Amino acid sequence: MNDNVPVNQDLLRDDPPPTPPVEPDPGDCCGNGCDPCIFDYYEEARQHYRALLAAWRARHPDVVL
Template sequence: MNDTDPTDDPRPCPPEEPDLNACCGNGCTPCVFDIWAEEKRAWEKAVQNWESRQRSRLKTVSDIGF
C-alpha cells in the first residue's frame, strides 16, 4: 500500500441488506437479518479503521508537504 495514494485503500463497501422477503419467519438461528447485522457491525468497524488510516495518511502527507 502506498501511503500517499488513498486509492490504494478504498473505503469499505457496506453489506447488502437482505430483502424483507429473505426471512422465512420460522425463527431460524441465525436469521438472515442476524447475519446481516453482524456483517454491518464488522463493516462499521472497518470504516472506523479506514477513516483512522485516512486521517493518519493525510497528516503524514501534510507533514511531508505534498
C-alpha cells in the same frame, strides 16, 4: 467556502474504503424463526463494516466520503 479535501484517486485505488453489506429484503427471511436469521448475519456484517470503516477513517482522517 469548500472545506472538503479533494480525494486522491491513488489512495482510493490503493486503500479503498470498505463497502457496506447489502441489506436483505424482508422477503429473504423465511419467517420460521431461524437462529441465526439472515438478519442476524446482516447485523454481524454491519458491525464488521463499521469496525473496518473506523479503521479506514483513522488511516485517512482528511478524506470525506
